Amino acid sequence: MARAPRSAAKKPRLRALPGRPAAPAPSSDTEATLAYARGVLEAEARAILNVTERLGDSFIRAVGLVRECTGQVVVTGMGKAGHIGQKLSATLASTGIRSVYLHPAEAVHGDLGRVGRGDVILALSNSGSTEELLRLLPAFKRMATPVIALTGDAESPLARGAELVLDIGPIEEACPMGLVPTASTAALHALGDALAMAVLRSRPFGTEDYALLHPGGKLGRSVQRVFELMRSGPANPLVLDTAPLAQVVGVMTKTPGRPGAACVVDKGGKLVGIFTDGDLRRRVEGGLTDFTVPVRDVMGKHPRCVTPETLVLTATTQMRELKVDQLPVVDAEGNAVGLLDVQDLLAAKFV
Incomplete structure (x- = not known):
């Protein structure tokens, strides 16, 4: 039986190796991807805008507690909320508020020693039922350190154990499974910024103070004398x-x-x-x-x-x-x- 000419032989199709990008998607799929990405951004924007309707007396009281704090503002949270908390703590510190981030899991193994009387606690948890945070509430109570809960459930155990609750409300996550923290973390992030900036606005803190805390980079140079x-x-x-x-x-x-x-x-x-x-x-x-x-x-x-x-x-x-x-x-x-x-x-x- 005669063999088919080499030029006529069918070339094998190459499979993408793990970690290597797949071939470009068809234009229709490209448009679908862009539309979905825009939907994610819109969902997060809606989540943030919805929080604006929930600001009220608790927020004003929270601003006062943070502004008048004689110790340091201790920010705590697990997982994605913990990452948002670290950024919030850094923002407070950069605007002259003494602040430290406390990892809840490490706190129960000795890092609670970072907390003392005169401190204020900012506890972030969308569900309000994060076990590692709840285990800290009795210790915070014994230390007489007020807890401000930033959460999506005003009836949660964390909210019930806090002096003040800043509620972002129920939020549908912007992910295909509705599980990955996206819109909720965007709302927590924005709420933390709103709190930090409201505190900054209420304090005597000007460009020279800001320059003192930002001696490096473009920010520092912009206010250097x-x-x-x-x-x-x-x-x-x-x-x-x-x-x-x-x-x-x-x-x-x-x-x-x-x-x-x-x-x-x-x-x-x-x-x-x-x-x-x-x-x-x-x-x-x-x-x-x-x-x-x-x-x-x-x-x-x-x-x-x-x-x-x-x-x-x-x-x-x-x-x-x-x-x-x-x-x-x-x-x-x-x-x-x-x-x-x-x-x-x-x-x-x-x-």
Whole structure:
């Protein structure tokens, strides 16, 4: 019997290996997937909006308890609610409220030592019947630490054992089986944010306080002040206006960090000018090599300057617009208290 030509043989179909994405779905299935994903987002949005209708006196009292807490706000929860609780604790801490996350399972094995009188407990559980949380309620009662329950069942054991209940109500999960915590955790997350922000709004906490707690990254830089970066004390290159140019160059060279300029002051310490590396270079290029002349005859007069409280972002913009690498820093009386150098801005990632 003749064999079929090799070219006519049917090629075997390759199966997707475990962990490897399957082939692209047909366009109709793609549209169905997008429609379902949109439905998930809509379900979670509805769950959050429904919580807004449930805010009332208990929420106002909860804001007061957290605001007036003399200890720390202890946030606890198991599973997905526990993850939401960790984020809530971090949010509170970032806005100046002392807070710690307590894992319920670890708490019954000694971590209850983190809790003390003066603390407030935020307990998160959609069902309100999480066994690990319920086992903690008697201990919280003995410690006289009030419990605020964030739950989806206002009649649950957790709610009955709490001083205050913040109820998100019954929520249908946005998953094919109706089981995976999705819409309920979105509602708990949003309710926790609402509580944290309402507490923040009711306290004296401004941008400077926020900057103190966020020294790194873009957030910290956005509220950083000049006094935090400027060169001051021995690093501030000061020369009297009567000093010869040779002395000025020496100060610029010997000052720690070797700044690219010197702040020129009068006998009272008031800023009267600035002399920069660029000024020196231009003089030498023009054949002006007399280094005995007093700096007041060759300095830049009436320089633009900033105050120690100026935002570094504002000073950076000013330096960019003026096309300069240094800005003198003066206090309210006009005294030269520092120098902001572009090298410092580069090191702090402002430029």
